[in-house]
Structure formats: structure tokens, C-alpha cells
Amino acid sequence: MGAVLVNNIGKSFGKVDVIKDVSITVEPGEFCVLIGPSGSGKSTILRLIAGLEEATTGAIHIGGRDVTRLPPKQRDIAMVFQTYALYPQMTVAENMGFALRLSGMRKTEIAEKVKAAAKLLELDQLLDRLPKELSGGQRQRVSMGRAIVRNPTVFLFDEPLSNLDAKLRAQVRGEIADLHKRLKTTSIYVTHDQIEAMTLGQKIVVLRNGRVEQIGRPMDLYNEPANVFVAGFIGTPS
Numbered sequence: 001m002g003a004v005l006v007n008n009i010g011k012s013f014g015k016v017d018v019i020k021d022v023s024i025t026v027e028p029g030e031f032c033v034l035i036g037p038s039g040s041g042k043s044t045i046l047r048l049i050a051g052l053e054e055a056t057t058g059a060i061h062i063g064g065r066d067v068t069r070l071p072p073k074q075r076d077i078a079m080v081f082q083t084y085a086l087y088p089q090m091t092v093a094e095n096m097g098f099a100l101r102l103s104g105m106r107k108t109e110i111a112e113k114v115k116a117a118a119k120l121l122e123l124d125q126l127l128d129r130l131p132k133e134l135s136g137g138q139r140q141r142v143s144m145g146r147a148i149v150r151n152p153t154v155f156l157f158d159e160p161l162s163n164l165d166a167k168l169r170a171q172v173r174g175e176i177a178d179l180h181k182r183l184k185t186t187s188i189y190v191t192h193d194q195i196e197a198m199t200l201g202q203k204i205v206v207l208r209n210g211r212v213e214q215i216g217r218p219m220d221l222y223n224e225p226a227n228v229f230v231a232g233f234i235g236t237p238s
């Protein structure tokens with residue numbers, strides 16, 4: 001059974017069908033990339049999985065549970081956004097522990113989890129800094145740290161590299177790949193960048209206009225694209 005099952009979901013905003021009959025299975029531990037041009041519905045699918053939007057039709061299962069009507073908090077997911085959205089007045093440690101504090105966890109336990117995540121992300125020397133005292137790459141690592149401390153069943157990433165310059169993008173991309181190798185947390189990663197998709201994805205879902213065009217391993221999409229759209233999208237080096 002998959003860690004995440006998206007079954008025939010549809011989403012309409014008013015009269016506009018934005019997501020049309022999308023089905024995706026993500027295996028436990030798998031790194032799944034959703035790729036497609038701007039407006040193809042990537043963020044909406046991620047928000048449906050996170051519970052930030054409610055599906056109009058279809059069902060979503062996470063870790064074997066039907067979460068279709070559950071609020072985000074009960075879905076056992078953690079999301080990393082393109083804007084790091086750190087609290088400016090809180091230190092790195094406080095930012096990383098904030099969600100745990102809200103959940104009522106004991107201070108000593110929070111401190112342990114934050115320390116472990118900081119070590120993993122090489123943020124251990126920066127725990128007392130404020131976000132404004134960090135580089136862009138470091139901030140993005142703090143936002144990943146915030147996700148890691150919650151030990152979720154699934155990580156959701158929405159274009160986490162898009163606010164970084166080209167050099168930093170390659171570096172943080174490598175860090176995300178390393179992290180997945182070590183933690184093996186099931187991940188769903190949204191991007192419009194084929195290099196990111198091909199290097200990070202074990203499974204790639206190609207989207208256009210709210211529909212799935214093809215799902216496959218990177219080499220399958222490269223060698224046997226289902227149509228001209230997929231060929232153009234996956235084959236073009238950026």
C-alpha cells in the first residue's frame with residue numbers, strides 16, 4: 001500500500017475545474033516530484049494533500065488513513081514552502097520548535113528534537129541566531145528543520161528552491177537529496193524545473209492543465225515520453 005494515495009481527485013473553484021481526475025500513488029519512502037508549467041495545478045494538488053484545500057471529488061489516503069475530510073493538523077504531513085515564512089522575532093531554535101510547543105510537548109523534549117534536526121542540517125552553530133542573521137540557504141534549511149522535528153509521515157515541498165540564486169539552488173538541492181537518503185521520509189516535491197525533477201525524483205508526475213499527462217521514473221519519461229508535451233518538458237535542458 002502507498003504512503004500517499006490520491007484517488008481521482010477533482011477541485012473546482014467556483015465554476016472552474018482546476019484539478020481534473022488526478023490519481024497518484026506514492027510508495028513509502030519514495031521521493032515523488034510533481035512537474036508542470038505555471039498554472040498546471042501543482043500547488044493546488046499539494047494543498048489538497050496537505051488539507052489546506054478540500055477536494056471537490058475523490059479521496060486522499062495518507063499512511064493508510066482516509067484523510068479526505070480531516071484538517072491539516074490531523075494529516076501527519078509537514079510542508080516546506082518557497083517563502084521560508086520564518087518568525088522574524090524568534091531564534092532558529094524557537095522557529096524550529098514552535099509547532100512542537102503549540103502541540104504541548106515538554107520543553108526538554110522539544111530541545112532534544114531541535115538539537116537532533118539542527119545537527120542533521122548542520123545548523124547546530126546557528127541555533128541562537130535570528131532569521132535576519134542567516135543566509136538564504138540557511139533560512140531554507142531552518143524551514144526544513146521545522147518540518148523534520150515533527151517527524152511526519154510525509155514531507156510536502158512547494159518549489160522550495162525558487163527564491164534562491166542559481167548556485168545556492170544546486171547546493172540546497174543536493175542537501176535535500178542527502179536528507180532524503182538519510183531519513184527516507186516519503187516526499188512530494190513540486191517544481192517547474194526539469195533538472196530538479198530528474199535529479200531528485202524517483203517518480204515523476206507530469207501535469208498539464210490540471211490533468212496527469214504521464215507518471216514514471218525519470219528514465220522512463222526521458223526514453224518513452226507519452227506525448228509531445230512530456231517530451232518537450234522533460235527533454236529540454238534548462
Ligand code: ADP
Nearest residue numbers: 013016018036037038039040041042043044045
Ligand atoms: P501551479 O502551482 O502549477 O502554478 P496552481 O495550483 O497554483 O498552479 O493553480 C492552478 C490553477 O488554479 C490556476 O489557473 C490558478 O489560477 C487556479 N487557482 C489556484 N488557486 C485558486 C483559488 N483559490 N481560486 C481560484 N483559482 C485558483
Ligand code: MG
Nearest residue numbers: 042043044158
Ligand atoms: Mg505553484
